[in-house]
Amino acid sequence: MKPSGYNLDTTFAALADPTRRAILARLATGEATVNELAEPFDMSQPAISKHLKVLERAGLITRGREAQRRPRRLEPGPLTEATDWIERYRKIWQANYQRLDALLREMKSAQKKTVDALVNEKPKPRKRKRP
């Protein structure tokens, strides 16, 4: 279950900032230089560079080879692992509660039988939700 290549903590820490998320969203549409990335944010280039460093360390982005522009691009690997984790978490809760529903139906039915026996009544036919 443990992700092989990336550290989820690092990924999540990198994602826990709105500017960095916006940068990733921008890079999802294609590579961009630091200047291009700084533009929409009303932030200084050093401030953007700081965010880029965090994203780079988390393996979420890489730098292009072009010496001058060095465009940043999105690396989907760690993001996919992070979202896989969330999907698993969500699905687990959902599947669990569906099973809990079934279990509780069964417990209620069992309890009713016991109560019926205790008060010595003829058990009434119960409505069944499922065929």
Next chain:
Amino acid sequence: MTKTAPLRVSTPTDRDAVITRVVEAPRGMVFDAHTKPKLVQRWLLGPPGWTMPVCEIDLRVGGRYRYEWRSADGQSMGMGGTFKEVVRPTRIVATQVFDQDWTGGETIVSTDIVEKNGKSTITTTVRFASREARDAALQTGMTTGMEAGYERLEQLLEEITHG
């Protein structure tokens, strides 16, 4: 299948994730289903194909619990913790840490059960070690993923909204 009740997720404070679900049963039964190993093993299983061969619960303040799951293809997963509050049939608070530590440190999980008109609302509050850990688990990854056009995340949000 009968219609499934919605599963609600919210983030009322920095470190909390709150999951709410209504079930059609009185609270005593719901409490048992959360605390008796034989019952817990029936539903707390996660994805399809997983079973829970180990379920040990020492239900008292300071008592420990240990859960282990196994998948059909041989994967395994484990977690455990210590009970901090046990109030039958309304509240359970326990620490929780996965062996693989997916959650960025120990979480504290509170389960509150409120009964009304024969139905019980189960409110599970997961307090993460940090805001970052929680955001990562619940919001950030999802938002980013959506923006990045990850298809299955839309499906995921669909599930959150409509249960």
